[in-house]
Amino acid sequence: MNCPDCDNDRTRVLDTGSNASGDTVRRRRECCRCSFRFTTYERPEWDSLQVKKRNGDIEPYDKQKLRNGIIRAVEKRPITDEQVAELLETVEAELRARDERIISSSLIGDLVSENLRTLDQVAYIRFVSVYKSFSEPQEFLKELDAVLDAELDDFEDPNRSQ
Template sequence: MNCPDCGNERTRVIDTETSADGTSVRRRRECQRCSFRFTSYERPEWDSLQVKKRDGSIESFDFEKLRAGIERAVEKRHVPEEDVTNLVEEVESDLQSRETRIVSSSLVGDLVSERLRELDQVAYIRFVSVYKAFSEPEEFLRELDAVLDSKLDASSSIDSTDKSDTS
């Protein structure tokens, strides 16, 4: 810690005190050259997002890791690179806007799933089959049925709208 008065690098800690809430440390320091005394504060840095995995471990949010997972899901699909970038940025932005710096991996997976379902349904199925770790073919089939049902519902509502427009 440099002295704010003379810029000397050699300072010593005279007193250390933890804040009442335990979130910061206050240190009284003295410059060894000019004897100027000053106070510094230490707080944890939470600039980056942290992801809590299913096993309880915590790791830094990795934009490229998320992108790689999405790219695997959209592989050989006609999904523009720009759409993948936008999806990853939307998920990251959504996570950053939350009040907590530690988010669960299941929240990340849910946010990606939501957006992938709108973007490309085959990519969505690929993603959730890995994300939800389907262990039985029936689980895969249930998810596929849900996608097909929503697609049929959407097409039937479009058909009924078209018919009402022509009447």
């Protein structure tokens, strides 16, 4: 732990304690160089979401990374920052409701896709083309046909979606 005052990497622990629930450790530290005293808090990393990538790697969930992907999909579309923030909150709430520490990246992609599809169909196509790694025009066409078929079904039977 580096000293926040002089950035020395040698500090010593003066006192250690935990909070009432026992999920956080509080440590009083002192810098060996400048004698500056400060407090650090430690909590288990497993409290936060982890993402299992397609290649098997596990990394911490990064809201900003997900936001950037959504922003690219909705670029130049009539989607507000508030709608993007709401979509992110919806996806995160669904992830946390699963009560799992490690979430697959494909689940995150599916949740974003579902929410984008109702928000903006062009943004949805853009997102799934990257998320599903489309490499052939036929893949775009197949997904576009599915979106158009669903739209036609809703148009022909407006009571169906209610």
